[in-house]
Amino acid sequence: MKKTLSMALALLLALCCIGFASAEEKQTVTVWTSGSQNVQDLFTALADAYNAQPDAKYTATIQFILSGTGDESLSSRIAAAYQTGQTNTDFDLLADNTSSFQTYVDEAGSEDLFIAYDPEKIPGLDNVTVTPVIMPDKLVPYRCTTVVFAYDSERIPADELPHTWDELTDWIAAHPGRFAYNEPDTGGAGSSFVLSAIYRFIEDESAKTSNDPKWVDESAAGFEWLVNLHPNLYATGGKVLYPNKNQGTLDLLINKEVDIIPAWADQILTNVANGTLPETTSMYQLDDAPLTGSDVSFGIPSIGSNPDGAQDFISFVISPEGQKICLENMKAIPVISSDLIESDEKDLVSQLGNYNFISIGTLWADYLYPIWMEEILPL
Numbered sequence: 001m002k003k004t005l006s007m008a009l010a011l012l013l014a015l016c017c018i019g020f021a022s023a024e025e026k027q028t029v030t031v032w033t034s035g036s037q038n039v040q041d042l043f044t045a046l047a048d049a050y051n052a053q054p055d056a057k058y059t060a061t062i063q064f065i066l067s068g069t070g071d072e073s074l075s076s077r078i079a080a081a082y083q084t085g086q087t088n089t090d091f092d093l094l095a096d097n098t099s100s101f102q103t104y105v106d107e108a109g110s111e112d113l114f115i116a117y118d119p120e121k122i123p124g125l126d127n128v129t130v131t132p133v134i135m136p137d138k139l140v141p142y143r144c145t146t147v148v149f150a151y152d153s154e155r156i157p158a159d160e161l162p163h164t165w166d167e168l169t170d171w172i173a174a175h176p177g178r179f180a181y182n183e184p185d186t187g188g189a190g191s192s193f194v195l196s197a198i199y200r201f202i203e204d205e206s207a208k209t210s211n212d213p214k215w216v217d218e219s220a221a222g223f224e225w226l227v228n229l230h231p232n233l234y235a236t237g238g239k240v241l242y243p244n245k246n247q248g249t250l251d252l253l254i255n256k257e258v259d260i261i262p263a264w265a266d267q268i269l270t271n272v273a274n275g276t277l278p279e280t281t282s283m284y285q286l287d288d289a290p291l292t293g294s295d296v297s298f299g300i301p302s303i304g305s306n307p308d309g310a311q312d313f314i315s316f317v318i319s320p321e322g323q324k325i326c327l328e329n330m331k332a333i334p335v336i337s338s339d340l341i342e343s344d345e346k347d348l349v350s351q352l353g354n355y356n357f358i359s360i361g362t363l364w365a366d367y368l369y370p371i372w373m374e375e376i377l378p379l
Contacts (some may be wrong), residue, residue: 022331029058029309032072033095034065036187036246042330043095049325050316058309063090065188067245075100079107081303091301093310097137097188097294098132099359105135106211106298106361113123114138114299123312124319127336133209133357139297140178141316143332146293146355147192150253150263154280164288165200169225171260178259179248180234180241183377185369187246192292193262196359198222200270200289211361219368223375230379234258242377253277262291265352269331284353293333294372 033043040062047060065074066088081089094104105111116137119125131139153162162168172179182190199208201221234252243249250267252258254277261285271277285291298317300310316322320340326332327343338346362369 020287026056027058027259027306027309028061028090028305029092029312029334030061030063030090030304031093031095032065032074034089035067036264036267036269038067038330040064040066042326042332043180044315045325045329046317046322049202049321053316057312060309060313071377073106075104078104078113078301079109082108082113082301088305090305091303092210092304092306094299094301095142095296095312096299097145097293098141098297099294099357100138101299102134102211102298102359102361103365111135111138112302115302115307117300117311117314118263121308122315122318124315124336127346128318129337130335131296132295134359135299139299140314140318141295141297141335142314142322143326143330143335144293144295144352145332146265146267146352147189147291148265148283148285148352149260149263149291150268150276150281150283151260152256152280153282154278155256155259161284162284162286163335165197168286169229172229175259179232179233179261180243180252180258181241181262182246182249183244184372186244186248189246189249189264190264190313191364191369193370194226195360195364196289196291197226197355198368199356201225203210208356208360209357211363212357213363213367215360215363216367216371219371223371226372227379230376240379250277253281260329265349266331269348273331282309283352292358293352294359296332318346360367 031043033039042064043064047062050056052062105113114135117140120139128141130144131137132141158239162171179326181193184190185192198219202215202218206217230240234257235241243252247266249261250263250271265283268277268281268283271276271347272279272281287329298314304310318335323334323336324341324343326347327341331349333349333352334341
């Protein structure tokens, strides 16, 4: 009896040790991303769900950088690590707007900063209906997003809305102080508005996906329009104010201090859902040239230490379960057919696919934003 009991205890101990060893041996996959608070909330939810899978092969951890507080340095850090030949870093997976990946490549000096993914290691990839404009063999979109014009339909009747850029110009002049956009380097809604204003004057469509400095010479008309717009924008204390971050402009709309703003569609939908914005808040795009949007993608840096774990995490996020989390937590536009997603919120984002795509790499940080700082901000 004692011998049998001893053998049973020994077997139980062995099984426990195997279990503990398996848990200890589970590799970590570190995911880096930046943006507003809703992005952090989304990735927290995604990581929690991924890690909670009974058969999870890896443990996902999130490294998040709030926009306007160092997200630019992330590209510099990754580029520096690549250029100095570092390997086996914790930069396992990067999530960012597809248009922003050009900046990483520009700073690193090579597309080899990212590795080509292996389709066989990303089950469900065939369901993704979005193809990235740049590096399609290296980037995997996981959601789409766009900047829109947001307004309160209770305060602005539909027949009074401006529907072209010329009509918007006239509307802002006729309603001084009732329009605002955030300082463009503190949030994507503001930079989308500025870039859209500039590139609508450039006839060559190829400029929208080029980092050639020659296009800076074509930006004068757009900056002149922004200069002329300045005196009629939201002001406080007698001085025009460019709010800080996307949230700053959104707060003005919430407090009814302005009537129309450029804003991320997902932020508008989230704020309406939680009651911060009234249900009468609506969104739309101008007919002649919509504001910019983007697919938001994953890229696997070649300096990372766990490419297999990165691809496994990607597979989870593009699955129907992962896409449901993106939709319900962030009101994101899915990258797979909505027929595969069981959610009552699918119809909310069905009308948001109309946007412009502008990917100009470091052209923004090196040239266009400094011009805005010099010519617009001091006015």
